[in-house]
Amino acid sequence: MNKWVLVPFIIIISFLTACQSADPIDLRDTPPTGIPKSNPSVGIDAKDSAPPNEDQSSFIEDEQEQDPIIQQLEQMTLKQKIGQLFVVGFDGLVPNDQIKTLIQNHHVGGIILFSRNIETSKQLIQLTNDLKQLNQSNQVPLFISVDEEGGRVSRLPSNATKFPSNLFIGGKDNPLLTHDIGLVIGKELAAHGINMDYAPVFDIFSNPQNTVIGDRAYGTTPEIVKEHGTAFMFGLQKSNVIPVVKHFPGHGDTIVDSHIGLPVVYKTVEQLKELELQPFQEAIQEGADVVMAAHIQYPNLDGSGRPASLSKILITELLRNEMDFQGVVITDDMEMGAIKKHYRAGEAAVYAVQAGMDLLLYSHQYDLQLEAIQSIEVAVEAGEISLHQLNEGVERILRLKEKYRINDAPLSEAGLEVVGSEEHQAVRDQLID
Structure with missing residues (x-):
């Protein structure tokens, strides 16, 4: 039977099984699904099966050839592939010439928006529609991303539903409510044309002197952070907004603000596993799509500095x-x-890709963005970054965009009715009760 024919039956069976379960409500419900990674061994016990015969080999090759993501990847130029690695920012409430060049000439994979780009809901949806229009000649749609954690890290316009800090939310000890908060934020982001959110925070507030994280964390223990971080993540997923789990391997026990300088943590990997890594491992097991890596030095793990x-x-x-x-x-x-x-911008970009990063975030300066893009091009051509590694990273990006059905279709202002709605305000009001 064709594997696509099985999908509806699998979903129905999974739903019925969940309904019959005696376990608590699954906050995940039905997060986005997309084209699965090609896996010729599905349905075959690898331990017991004989090597495929000629007919089976032909079938496997046909299946791989029909994988639309692989087909898309093979059709992309080197410049287009490298562009997909970059998420870039710009100044202004409307697209400027620099962002136009980055989208149309360098094929960047995504945009990050800040308060400097956002004024009102109508202005914001016009901006995201304009960015999508600029990308029409490219075959891969844009990530349009933002930091919307709630609390003191919020970018949406003033009419959006505003929530208190994560530390306050975690203190309420109501994961169902945290899930609904993620759902509300996700719906309001999606209404504005934003499809990726740099949240939830999976850091543990384990150092009282840590001001850069502080109340952005859900709590002071791995258990609280795991429970509320995953609940918020499921809410975003349900709203079809990509959650970005951050800041791996943990920013909670730092004093230096990485916006200003380089924090150093002298823990061993065993010590990290006892605390900081636990929420991230939970997020991975629960289906995290994206993890953001922190700019923190760990001398006891990596002696390179x-x-x-x-x-x-x-x-x-x-x-x-x-x-x-x-x-x-x-x-x-x-x-x-x-x-x-x-580090110089280009040098850091090459190191990041060599380390295994898929997406590089350059949010402000046009000259640094160009330097980073050009440095990756030179590194690939020189063999310092293998084409195989580049293809693997781009494939992960393409599959993520397909999973969430990211597209460049313009949105109507009619969808803004949900922003700050009574229903959404009622979710916020539950925190005060």
């Missing part, structure tokens, strides 16, 4: 191989002081 975001030991060996994360990994902003004071 490179922060986690540029460390192959932390990204490829620990996050991917040991913790088994198969999704997309994105850097924190590569223009933060932790990187900018120690």
Whole structure:
């Protein structure tokens, strides 16, 4: 039977099984699903099966050839592939010439918006529609992303539903409510044309002197952070907004603000496993799509002096191989002081990709964005970054966009009715009761 024919039956069976379960409500409900990664061994016991015969080999080849993501990847030029690695920012309430060049000439994979880009809901939806229009000549749609954690990290216009800090929310000890908060924020982001959110925060507020995280964390223990972080993540997924789990491997026990300088944590991997890594491992097991790596140096894990975001030991060996994360990994902003004071933009970009990063976030300066893009091009052509590794990263990006059905279709202002609605305000009001 064709594998696509099975999908509706699998979904129905899974739903009925969940309804019959005596377990608590599954906050995940039905998160987005997309085209699965090609896996010729599905339905075959690899231990007992004989090598495929000629007919089976032909079938496998046909299946791989029919994978639309692989087909799309094979049709892309080197420049288009490299562009997909970049999420970039710009100044202004409307697209400027620089962002037009980055989209149309360099084929960047995504945009990050800040308060400098956002004024009102109508202005914001016009901006996201304009960005999508600029990308019409490209075959891959844009990530349009923002930091909307709630609390003091909020970018949406003033009419959007506003929530208190994560620490306050975690203190309410109501994961169902945290899930609904994620759902509300996700719906309001989606209404504005935003499809990726740099949230939830999976850091543990374990150091009282830590001001950069502080009340952005859900709590002071792994258990609280795991419970509420995953609940918020499920809410975003249900609203068809991509959650980005951050800041791996944990920003909760730092004093230095990585926006300004390079924090150093002297813990061993065993110590990290006892605390910081637990929420991230939970997020991975519960289906996290994207993990953001922090600009934190771990001398006892990587003697090179490179922060986690540029460390192959932390990204490829620990996050991917040991913790088994198969999704997309994105850097924190590569223009933060932790990187900018120690590395040139292009140098840091190459180190990040070599470490195993898929997406590089350059949110401000046009000259640094161009330097980073050009440095990756040179590194690939020189063999410092293999084409195989580049293809693997781009494939993960394409599959994520397909999973969430990301597209460049313009949105109507009619959808803004949900923003700050009574229904959404009622969710917020539950925090006060």
